[in-house]
Amino acid sequence: MLTINLFNGLVYGTLLIVMCSGLALIYGLRRVVNFAHGSLYMLGAYIGYSVAAHADFWVALFVAPAVMAAIGVVLDRYGFRLLQDRDPLTVVLVTFGLLLVIEDFVQTVWGKSNLSLATPDALNFAVNLFGTQVPAYRIGVIVVGAAVALGLSLWLRFSRYGLFVRAASTDPTTTSMQGVNTDALSAGVVGLGTALAGLAGVVSAPFMSLSPSMSADVIIDSFVVVVIGGLGSLAGAFIAAMVLGMVQAVGAVYLPDASVLLPFVLMVAILIWRPAGFAGSRT
């Protein structure tokens, strides 16, 4: 029982990594707390569902994030760029409004009923893990999450554009003064962040049913992760996602009645201990 719950916690943690990477990147560069990120995840899942219905899951795995990346670029140009110097309340209201618009759009196009996406045949089998049978697909989810975490870390650490992103997340004006077009850079990063939300949506679709309320469940946990990790910190978000996934998994076994509260208890405890989160700076 504990093994399978820990395994599921690991799966959920890696899904949160994919989801929160985008949230952390967007906040890091644009200083926009994007309440619509969960609905972008949902939209990615639904687009993936439709693409899979007409082609197959593997095509959806690439097409849905690509479509979401394009949406992200438009969102940055006509939304986040205009919001970046506004007061936080305006940002919250606009991104919350966007959340409602996307939810309504999803209901209009795909309806209110729950939908499900079949597990791809290539991963539709069980694997023995320490004497417990676990679905191979979920191992695939862990691989995707690990690849995203590793890929993003290496890109930020060693690539030229990764350097620009790290610099611009600290001082966009000085970075721009070196010749970096930070508006174009931000559009690219918001596109990437939105694509990752879409990727998380497609990846989660075969084991979480699709519904217009699916964004609410994951966005709350995502914000807990981003706050615990330290706003804008990718490394902090990775650690926090895994901690949250495990806390939920263990809580489901030993404190089933209080498991819903555990993420918030964890957040309060960590913020008392480290007010800026695991890796944030207190500014």
Place this chain on the structure above:
Amino acid sequence: MTALLKVDRINAFYGAAHILHNLSLEVRAGERVALIGRNGVGKTTVVNTLLGLARLGEGQIRFRDSEIRKPRPYLAAQHSIVVVPQGRRIIANLTVEENLVLGAATGRKGPWTVPEIYKLFPILQERAHTPGTALSGGQQQMLAVGRALMANPSLILLDEPTEGLAPVIVDQLATIFNRVADQGTALLLIEQNMSLVVRVAHRYLAMAKGAVVASGEVNNSRDGLKDLEAHIMV
């Protein structure tokens, strides 16, 4: 000689505050120009206007042959004009070497590379992998100058580069500025330290109340120094 920077009767604003009034200046290839004036006359606003950080009203800005209608911070660097900003503005989460590499963002090739910067400022090589903001004030200024050189620019705008630095560091920087200028890079030195101005600049523009009110050749003598100091006396 080509005008690398030409500013023609610009007016600039911070919000409703009108800071620059029909200000004109020009820096040609290889020139060493000083922009001098008391605190608050608008020297830094000139830089900020070129970067789009102060609102440009009437007037024209040209980087080389291009008219810049809507200045943005990256446009100057993309036209081979870089700024060593007041306060240095070293990127805190990058190492010394990463700050230098960031300076080469435009990808323009030229004599200045990381090893060349290390030859110019050996202390930066010793501290290459420490955070840029962990350096002393003088070392941070060296890093800011090195970062600007990494762009292999035609013109460097130095905004109060010796502010708050010890005289020995100021001497080192003056030598470096002359060496850079000797290699053909034009300098626009915004300064209140007139002893530095007479050591580096060949021509000066004196500002008062948001406009250039006097200009001339820099006379590298005691009388010349006194003349320049008169422009910054309260």
